[in-house]
Structures are given as C-alpha cells and as structure tokens.
Amino acid sequence: MSQIPSNATEFCAAMVAALLLAGCGLGDEALEDVDPGAVPQRVTYEAHVQPRLEYYCVACHNPHGSLGNAGGWNLSSYRLVKASFASLEQAALVKQIMPPGGARRLTAEDAAILRQWKRGGFLQR
Numbered sequence: 001m002s003q004i005p006s007n008a009t010e011f012c013a014a015m016v017a018a019l020l021l022a023g024c025g026l027g028d029e030a031l032e033d034v035d036p037g038a039v040p041q042r043v044t045y046e047a048h049v050q051p052r053l054e055y056y057c058v059a060c061h062n063p064h065g066s067l068g069n070a071g072g073w074n075l076s077s078y079r080l081v082k083a084s085f086a087s088l089e090q091a092a093l094v095k096q097i098m099p100p101g102g103a104r105r106l107t108a109e110d111a112a113i114l115r116q117w118k119r120g121g122f123l124q125r
C-alpha cells in the first residue's frame with residue numbers, strides 16, 4: 001500500500017508532462033499572439049485577404065486545379081470567400097485543420113488579419 005502514493009505522484013507528473021507536450025503540439029503557434037500594430041485597421045479582400053488565401057488555400061480550393069474545389073469549396077472569388085467565411089474561420093482559425101497536412105500554415109498575423117476583415121464587415125476594396 002505504501003507504493004500507491006509514490007506511483008500516483010509519478011503518474012500525475014507523467015500526465016502533466018504529456019499534457020504540456022500535447023498542448024505545445026496543438027497548432028504551430030498560438031494564433032492569438034500577434035502585435036496589434038501588424039494588423040491594418042482597414043482590411044480589404046483585394047489588398048490583404050485574397051493574397052493570403054491565394055498563398056495558403058486556393059491551389060486546392062479552385063475549380064481548375066487537380067483537386068477541383070477540394071471538399072466542394074471554391075475560395076477563389078470575393079463573393080465565395082465572403083459566403084464561406086464562417087466555415088473558413090472554423091477550419092483555418094478555430095480547428096486549424098486547414099491548410100491540411102504538411103501544407104504551409106497560417107501565421108498569427110494572417111489569422112488576425114482575417115479576423116479584422118470580418119470585424120470590418122468584409123470590405124472588398
């Protein structure tokens with residue numbers, strides 16, 4: 001019986017270590033950690049959003065690529081991106097399952113810019 005407390009302590013220490021490791025593995029960086037000065041007040045689709053989606057997403061999410069609108073999502077126009085924003089936000093900013101696998105990940109600054117675009121009412125230009 002005298003073994004139980006020390007095993008329990010070791011077990012707890014191992015669990016804490018595992019949770020810390022798992023925590024660090026979630027996403028590459030906290031998408032909230034960003035210098036507010038790096039985010040323009042007035043974010044527009046044409047100046048800020050489109051180039052980022054082009055870089056991170058459109059190779060798969062367009063009607064002409066080899067994946068042809070991957071998963072049924074076309075992110076190659078203002079109208080479609082605006083209409084898809086809630087899903088885009090879930091996939092890329094909240095769950096961070098997009099871009100998938102080893103594809104280039106959004107930075108915290110990219111995430112803040114996308115959120116600012118929503119806050120500003122999805123300006124086109």
Ligand code: HEC
Pocket residue numbers: 053056057058059060061067070071072073087088091092098099100103106
């Ligand atoms: C390497 C190709 C690839 C890239 C790059 C990519 N996606 Fe995807 N995406 C997919 C595929 C394939 C699916 C459908 C299968 C799935 O849901 O995993 C998908 C599904 C989605 C979905 C639907 C998710 C759901 O829960 O149903 C959204 C929204 C999405 N992608 C947004 C994005 C955004 C935003 C980016 C860029 C930040 C991006 N994707 C980059 C391939 C890609």
